[in-house]
Amino acid sequence: MEQKYLKKTGLIALITMLSMIPPLSTDLYMPALPEMTAFFNTSTTLMSFTMTIFFIFMAVGILVLGPFSDQYGRKPILIVSVAISLIFSAVCAFSPNIGFLIAARAASAFGAGGMVAIATALIKDSFEGKEMSKVLSVTQAFGLIAPMMAPLLGALILQVANWEMTFIVLAGLIALSLIGACLLQETLPASERNQGSTLQSILGLGRVVKSSSFTTLLLVGALIVAPYMAYLAIASYVYIDGFGVSETTFSIYFAINSGAAILGPVMYMRFGAGSVKRIINTGIVVALISATFILTIGSKGPIVFFLSYIIYSIVSTYFRPFISDLLLSATKTDVGAASSVMNFGFTVIGSIGMVVGSLQWSSYTVGLAITMLSFIALTTIVWFYLLKSKSIHFDWK
Numbered sequence: 001m002e003q004k005y006l007k008k009t010g011l012i013a014l015i016t017m018l019s020m021i022p023p024l025s026t027d028l029y030m031p032a033l034p035e036m037t038a039f040f041n042t043s044t045t046l047m048s049f050t051m052t053i054f055f056i057f058m059a060v061g062i063l064v065l066g067p068f069s070d071q072y073g074r075k076p077i078l079i080v081s082v083a084i085s086l087i088f089s090a091v092c093a094f095s096p097n098i099g100f101l102i103a104a105r106a107a108s109a110f111g112a113g114g115m116v117a118i119a120t121a122l123i124k125d126s127f128e129g130k131e132m133s134k135v136l137s138v139t140q141a142f143g144l145i146a147p148m149m150a151p152l153l154g155a156l157i158l159q160v161a162n163w164e165m166t167f168i169v170l171a172g173l174i175a176l177s178l179i180g181a182c183l184l185q186e187t188l189p190a191s192e193r194n195q196g197s198t199l200q201s202i203l204g205l206g207r208v209v210k211s212s213s214f215t216t217l218l219l220v221g222a223l224i225v226a227p228y229m230a231y232l233a234i235a236s237y238v239y240i241d242g243f244g245v246s247e248t249t250f251s252i253y254f255a256i257n258s259g260a261a262i263l264g265p266v267m268y269m270r271f272g273a274g275s276v277k278r279i280i281n282t283g284i285v286v287a288l289i290s291a292t293f294i295l296t297i298g299s300k301g302p303i304v305f306f307l308s309y310i311i312y313s314i315v316s317t318y319f320r321p322f323i324s325d326l327l328l329s330a331t332k333t334d335v336g337a338a339s340s341v342m343n344f345g346f347t348v349i350g351s352i353g354m355v356v357g358s359l360q361w362s363s364y365t366v367g368l369a370i371t372m373l374s375f376i377a378l379t380t381i382v383w384f385y386l387l388k389s390k391s392i393h394f395d396w397k
Contacts, residue, residue, distance in 0.1 A: 002185065003184070003185050003243075004185055005183040005184075005185070006183050006184060006185070010073060010180070010183070011122070011126060011145070011184070011333050012135060012139060012260065014177070014180035014181070014183075015119045015135070015139050016139045016142045016143055017176060017177045017180060018078075018115045018119035018177055019116070019119050019139050019142075020117065020142075020143050020145075020146040021085065021112050021115050021116070021138065021174060021177065022054075022055070022151055023143065023146040023150060024113060024146045024170060024173060024174075025089065025108065025109070025165055025170060026051050026054060026233075027113060027146065027151050027154070027230055027232065027254070028151075028153060028154045028166050028169065028170050028211040029148035029163060029166040029170075030150070030151050030152040030154060030204065030232070030235065030236050030254070031151050031152055031154045031155045031158060031164035031166065031236060031240075031247040031250060031251055032050070032154060032158055032166055033047055033236045033237070033248075034237070034240055034241065035158070035162075035234065035299070036163050036393065038146070038365055039053050040097060040098040040101070040139060042047035042098045042171065042360075044241075045239060045358055045360060046231045046360040047098070047112070048234065048237075048354070049102065049358070050098075050101055050105050050194050051232065051233050051353045051354060052233065052351055052355055052358065053102050053105050053109065054106070054109040054112075055106050055109070055229065055347050055348075055350055055351040055354060056106075056109070056351050057105075057109035057110050057113070057114050057344075058110070058112050058116065058347055059111020059347040059348045060109075060110060060113060060229050061109065061110040061111060061112060061114050061116075061117075061349065062113075062114070062116055062340045062343045062344045063113075063118045063341075063344050064110075064112075064113070064339050065080075065081055065110075065113055065117055065118070065340075066114070066117030066118065066121065066336045066337060066339050066340025066343070067115070067194075067336055067337045068114075068336075069114075069118050069121060069188070069336040069364050070121075070188070070193060070194045070335065070336035070337060071193055071194045071254055072193070073123060073186050073188050073190070073193065074125065074184070074186060074336075075100065075181065075184050075185075075187075076120060077114055077118060078114065078115065078118045078181045078184065079181045079182065079236055080111075080114070080117065080366070081111045081112070081113070081114025082111065082114075082115060082177050082178045082181050083109030083111070083178065084100065084107065084110060084114075085109075085110075085111030085112045085115060085174055085175045086107070086111075086114055086175055086178060086220065086276035087108075087169055087171075088104050088107040088108035088111070088286055089108045089167055089170045089171040089174055089210065090167065090171035091104045091107075091108075091329070092104045092108065092163070092167040093164040093167040093168050093171075093265075096116060099127065100153030102390065106254045106335040108265045113143040113343075113347075115177065115340045115374070116339045116347075117343050118336070118339075119139075120196075120324070120328070120339035120342065120343060121187075121323075121335050121336045122187055123135050123136060123139070124327070124328050124338075124339065125188055125335065126187055132163070132325070132328065133268075133269070133321075133325050134269055136265075136321045136328075137265040137266070137268050137269030137323050138265075138269065140265040140317070140320055140324075141262050141265040141266050141269070145258075145262070149255065151250070151251035151255060152251045152253045152255050153169070153249075154166050154251065155247045155251040157169060158204060158247060159248075159397060160373075164209050167346055169296045170246075175191045175269050179268060180284055182256070184388025186187070188336075211330075213391070214327060214330065214341070214342075216326060216382060216385065216389070217323065217326060217327065217344075217386065218323065218341070218342055218345045218346075218385045219345065219348070219349075219382050220280065220323070220382050220386060221319050221320070221323030221324075221345075222323075222345045222348075222349040222350070223280070223349060223373065223375050223378050223379040223382060224280075224284065224287060224315075224319055224342055224347045224376070224379040225314065225316040225317075225320060226281055226348065226349045226350050226352065226353030226375045227287075227291075227312070227316070227318050227349070227353050227357070227368070227371050227372040227375050228312075228313065228316040228317075228353075229248045229350035229351065229352070229354045229357075230266045230353040230354055230356060230357025230358070230368060230371045230372075231309065231313075231368060232344070232354070232356070233354040233357055233359050234358055234360050234367070234368060235250070235254055236250055237364050237365045237367070238305065238365055239253055239254075239302055240366060241364075242299075242363070243302040243305070243346075245302055249302075253306055256306070257306065257309065257313055257329075258312050258313075259312040260301040260313060260314060261314060261316075261317040262317070262318065263314050263316070263317075263318075264313075264314050264318035264319070264320070264321075265318065265320070265321045267314075267318055268315065268318050268322055268325075269321075270320045276326070277387075279318075279322065280383055281317070281340045282314050284376060284379060284380055285320055286311055286312070286315045287312050287315055287316075287379075288373075288376050289311070289317075290308060290311045290372070291310060291312070291369050291372035291373045292363060292369075292373075292374060293307075293308035293371040294308045294309060294368060295366065295369035295373070296364045298360040298366075298368075298369060299320070299363060299365045299366065304333060305365060309368075312372065317342050320346070321386045322344060327342050327361050328342075332350060353371060353375060355370045355372045356374065357375050362395065385388065
C-alpha cells in the first residue's frame with residue numbers, strides 16, 4: 001500500500017517513533033526515581049514497580065490490540081492505542097500518591113502495547129526479504145536513541161523543573177506519534193483481514209503459539225535479552241545510590257551505554273543472520289563473560305561496572321532484530337497475532353527480569369549479575385532443548 005502522505009521514509013519514521021515509546025516511557029523519568037521515591041515516601045522496590053507495571057500492562061495491550069488490528073485494520077487500532085498512551089502519560093504528572101501513579105502507568109502501558117504490536121505488523125505488511133531485515137535493524141537502531149537521549153533529557157528537565165514535567169514532556173513526544181498515525185494509509189486491506197468474530201481474532205494467538213519452533217526460538221531470544229530490562233529498572237540506583245554519582249553523571253553513563261548498544265542492530269543490518277547456531281552460542285558465551293565481570297569486579301566503581309556491562313548491551317540489542325527477523329520471515333498469516341505473541345514474549349520475560357533485578361539485594365550490582373546468570377542458564381537450557389528436540393525441524397547451520 002502506497003503511503004500518500006508519509007511516503008516510505010515517513011512510514012519508517014512512524015514505525016521508529018512507535019518503537020521508541022517504551023524506552024521513552026521508562027528512561028525519561030529514570031533520573032527522577034530517587035527523588036520520586038522520597039516524594040511518595042515509598043520503597044525503591046515499589047518505585048521500580050512503576051516500571052515493571054508498565055511492561056506488564058504493555059504486554060496485555062500487545063496481546064489484545066495486536067489481533068484486533070488483524071480484524072479492524074492497523075490505522076484505527078493504532079490511533080486508539082496512541083490516544084490512550086498519550087492521555088494517561090499526562091495523567092501521571094498529577095499523581096497524588098504512588099498507587100495512583102501505578103494505575104496511570106498501567107493504563108498508559110496498555111495503549112503503548114498496541115503501538116508496539118502494530119509497529120511490528122506495519123513492517124511485515126509493508127516490506128519483505130532483505131528490505132524487511134534492514135527496516136527492522138534501522139528502526140531498532142534509531143529506537144535505541146531514545147534510551148540514549150531520554151535520561152539526559154530527563155536530567156535537564158530536573159535542572160529546571162520537578163519530576164512531574166518529565167511526564168508532560170513524554171506526553172508531548174507521544175503526540176507526535178498520534179499525528180503520524182492520523183497520516184498513515186491503511187496497510188492491511190479489508191480483503192486480507194480476519195473475517196470472523198473478535199474472539200476468533202484473539203484465537204489467532206493460539207494458532208501462532210502452536211508452532212513449537214516459533215515459541216521456543218522466541219523463548220531463547222526473550223530470555224537472553226531479559227537482563228537488559230533489569231538494568232533499565234535499577235541503573236539509576238546502581239549509579240546514583242550505589243556509586244554516589246550525580247543525576248547528570250548517571251545520565252551520561254546511561255547515554256554512552258545506550259549509544260554503544262546501537263551497534264547491535266547496526267551489526268545485524270551489516271552482517272545479517274549468518275549461522276543461527278553460531279550466533280546464539282556466541283551470544284550466550286559473551287553474556288556469561290559480562291555477568292562474571294559484573295559479579296567479581298563490577299562493584300569496584302562506575303567505570304568498571306560500565307565496561308563490564310557494555311559488552312552484554314551490544315549482544316542483547318543484536319538479538320532483538322535477529323530473533324524478530326527469523327520469526328517474522330516464517331509468518332505468513334495472522335501477522336498481527338504473531339507480532340503480538342513475539343512482543344508479548346519479549347515484554348513479559350523482560351518484566352520478570354525487571355522484578356528479579358529490583359529485589360532487595362544487598363548490592364544492586366551483585367543483584368544484576370545474579371539476574372544475568374540466572375537468565376543465561378535458562379537460555380542455555382531452552383537452546384539445548386531446541387537443538388535436541390526431534391519435534392522441531394529446522395535447517396540452521
